[in-house]
Amino acid sequence: MGDSKKILIADDSRVAAHLLTEIVENIEGCEVIDNAVTGEQAIEYYEKYKPDLVTMDLSMPGIGGMEAVKRIIDGDPSAKIIVVSSLGGAQDKLLEALEAGALSVISKPFDEEKAVNVFKKYLGLK
Amino acid sequence: MIPKFFGQYLLEKDILDKDQLIEAINYQKSKILKLGEIAIQHAFLTEKQVAKIHNEQKRTDMRFGDLSVSMGFLTEKQLEEIITSQKNNHIYLGEAIVACGHLDKAQLETQLNAFKDEQQSIPPIEVMIKEDIPHKELVEVSVDLTEKLFRRIGDMISKSGQLRSETESVANLGVAAALDFRGDINARYIINVTWDIGQEIAKKTFKKEDLPFDEELIRDTLSEFVNVVCGNIRSKMIEMGKKLDFQPPLTFLDKVDKNIPIARGEQATVVPGYTQIGNYELAIVSKI
Secondary structure, three states: OOOOEEEEEEOOOHHHHHHHHHHHHOOOOEEEEEEEOOHHHHHHHHHHHOOOEEEEEOOOOOOHHHHHHHHHHHHOOOOOEEEEEOOOOOHHHHHHHHHHOOOEEEEOOOOHHHHHHHHHHHHOOO | OOOOOHHHHHHHOOOOOHHHHHHHHHHHHHOOOOHHHHHHHOOOOOHHHHHHHHHHHHHOOOOHHHHHHHOOOOOHHHHHHHHHHHHHOOOOHHHHHHHOOOOOHHHHHHHHHHHHHHHHOOOOOOOOOOOOOOOHHHHHHHHHHHHHHHHHHHOOOOEEOOOEEEOOEEOOOOEEEEEEEEEOOOEEEEEEEOHHHHHHHHHHHHOOOOOOOOHHHHHHHHHHHHHHHHHHHHHHHHHOOOOEEEOOOEEOOOOOOOOEEOOOOEEEEEEEEEOOOOEEEEEEEEEO
């Protein structure tokens, strides 16, 4: 697993984190390294693991996912963050996350095929 | 299929990248005339009056339109006229994408048709409530989309019963989760289910028929259910012209055996639901 791509899942829902883990671990060459459950923890784990990609739920306790996106990008402009949204097409929130530096978005409930495509694209996998 | 806006669809399909989408949305925004500008064009306001409203806006959290009426510069009818003019003169995101050169007209049409096909799989709201209740539209949309999610996630056929109002508490059937809407409507959505229903949703979510019974996991699953259904409710309400935002879901972790209290001065519209697995109740709580 030494060359595996490391994915950090930032989601306070154990259910969503479980479903995302299943999707990620079905992609060859990917592993989930940890699950952060607050915005603060997402930042802490980002520093600790330097993951290849982060999935960030926007609705999380503490400072929330949006603020965590901004702070992670501030510290590392090359960070790859995919926003996970159950906000039901909230254009304003998604635009804010993209402008803050998130690369793309996947919607809840998850469409596995779309999610896999997004992960592969930003991880440079075929 | 979850409702989404056209830009999100293009991004998820990898038709546009995020920088192209941001550019198009910002172009679209730049073409929207501000209410003050439209009011000046209509000769309803002078530049001096617009400046006064802007100054006042800095001190309050009121919107431009509401302030212009409360300061006596516009009548309600004039405000309505300029808001309509603003709505009629906006450009669509698709037009902005073409103007920015990210798609040509033929490509836009192809993508719009594919997007519409995908979104058409979202069935219209079928619930109609006869009674005069607070936030009737929100209750109708909530009942409808909750029933649909039960069907989709839990394979449960659900049927709603006779609604009632409560002012003290909502009986707890086993496990409950809630989420607060803020914006044009301030209200709390509560879903309250028997443990059997909770377990069934967890089994379907985790795709494990032999999933061991785990109270905490059921609470988490219900909380996620609320997250998804309220995202759908929010989209539908926005489509119906209401601005809504929401907070992360709450679960009543330490109140499992108790009724769910309703704060003084608030009222709950409770709609019972019946499925082949057991009963649930949906409540919308708001100030009286």
